Amino acid sequence: MAYDTYFLMKAEDVPAYVQEKIHYFNGDTLLESKEIGDGNLNYVFRVTEPSTGRSIIVKQAGPELRIAKSLHASIDRGRIESEILRIQDQCSPGSVPKVYLYDSIMKTIIEEDMVGHTMMRTALLNHEIFPLFADQITTFMVYSLLKTTDVCMEHKEKKESVRSFINPELCEISEDLVFSEPFMDYNHRNNVFAPNKDFVEKELYQDTALQLEAAKLKFEFMNNAQSLIHGDLHTGSIFINQEHTFVFDPEFACYGPMGYDVGNIIANLFFAWCNGDAVIESPEEKDIFCGWCLSCISDVIDLFISKFSVCWDENTTDTMAKVPGFKDYYLKTVLSDTAAMAGLESIRRMVGLANVKDITSITDESKRARAERIVIRLAKNYIMNRTHFLCGNDYIQAIKKAIAAES
CATH class of the missing domain: 3.30.200.20 (Phosphorylase Kinase; domain 1)
Structure with missing residues (x-):
């Protein structure tokens, strides 16, 4: 044939x-x-x-x-x-x-075929921990993201790459499902858990200040061709075992803010925490798994920062990018985008068209409702205060604050 x-x-x-x-x-x-x-x-x-x-x-x-x-x-x-x-x-x-x-x-x-590996979301639903993950995923993100920016690439080559990766249909899906519908539901496709209907109405649909920040971030996503991003980097796009991490499924790839990918990882690690907190019965097992989830979130941020600096120093080609102080300025914008995207991914997975099994598989309705409210409170903090998230501990403190608000 x-x-x-x-x-x-x-x-x-x-x-x-x-x-x-x-x-x-x-x-x-x-x-x-x-x-x-x-x-x-x-x-x-x-x-x-x-x-x-x-x-x-x-x-x-x-x-x-x-x-x-x-x-x-x-x-x-x-x-x-x-x-x-x-x-x-x-x-x-x-x-x-x-x-x-x-x-x-x-x-x-x-x-x-990624033989010998398991989809990470499935493994996390079984409450497995992966001590090497933070190190491996940050190496992947730093080197695949920073090396595809104007900082490191010859500029005409980078512009040709931007043209090659124009992905309008899938970008439009992200623009709708991540940046727009979760905050207004104008297409009436959101999946809102009934016990949280009033909470979502108040905290999302009626919060015009939050909607303004989401609008700013939407247009930043559409217009900032910073880096070649995966575009959908969650735990369902990772295959993993105790020695190795594979990233796959990058059909949403396009040029956009590199914090998009980093923030997605942060959000999905916290979904795993929510599941463990809600369903693990043994206090000792819960402490081990949930503690690892939080330390992994912190480590991803801190390792990303340290590796970013090394990769920058080793691979920068643009003369002006080597001006003292520019690296720190640039990194702060990436970290701000990271916090914002952690918030956007968190909200859209709670109320948008594509929910996550970490949350939907929680069978106790009151525990699921609590988990969703924690995630939404945390997400709003990420978005509204995104310039304040500069290290791993900033995330841990925000998580503790969101948990305390639902205790």
């Missing part, structure tokens, strides 16, 4: 497609294929060779988003994802799965 016309594959179609496109398995071997995607956008297949146990992943972009048939995105998003994975692998080797092929006709990526 030539595969010269796009069609949406089913699991039974994929083995022959793989054999046609790449030389990875034996040519005459029997392959098995299973659809394993549980995300909001793409169709993901694992193709396995039973005789050897070898496997590979095939991801195909469909014309409609799985999260909602009313949402559409260009199926060219696979090209963007394959290209950013190659760039990220150059910036931070071994942090992302290897791409074997991008097929521009079938809109598929054939990539490394």
Whole structure:
């Protein structure tokens, strides 16, 4: 089969497609294929060779988003994802799965199967801890983000890269679902937990000062082509084990404020804390898991700051970026964006179209309602006071304050 016309594959179609496109398995071997995607956008297949146990992943972009048939995105998003994975692998080797092929006709990526790793959100729902995560994720973020800015890249090359990663359909989804609808629900798609309906009305829909800050941040996101960001860097976009961290699924990649990615990590680590706090019955186990979540949040910020400084000194090419004091000024803007994005991600995951299992799986309604209120209070602090979050301890103090308000 030539595969010269796009069609949406089913699991039974994929083995022959793989054999046609790449030389990875034996040519005459029997392959098995299973659809394993549980995300909001793409169709993901694992193709396995039973005789050897070898496997590979095939991801195909469909014309409609799985999260909602009313949402559409260009199926060219696979090209963007394959290209950013190659760039990220150059910036931070071994942090992302290897791409074997991008097929521009079938809109598929054939990539490394992250064998021996578990989706991080799933692992955190099982209350596993990962002592190396803060170190590994900050290395990935610092080097993949800072190295794709004008600080480090030749400026014309960077502008060409911006053009290549224009991603209007998926950026529009972020503009709506992250920066707009959670604060006004003008499309009537928000998922608000009934016990918190009045709280959300008061704290979000009626808070015009908060809405003003969200508006400022929305237009900052749309107009600040600072860095090549992952665009959806949460614990569902990470595969992990005790030795290694993989980042994947960057189909929302675009040029934007680098704090977007860092803030997403911070928010999702706190969702894990909320789940552990609500569902772990053993006080000792709760202390261990929830304590790790908080220390990880603090470590991510502090390690990001220290590695950012080193990477800046090693890779800066722009003459004016080397002016004394500019690095500190630049970093403060990144940290402000980080706090803001932690807040935006937190709010949209509590009330927006795409909630998170860390919260929705809390079966005790009163505990879930409390967790959501803590997250929203904390998120508002992040957004309204974003310039004050300059180190890991600032986050810990804000978290303690939000928890105390619901005690």
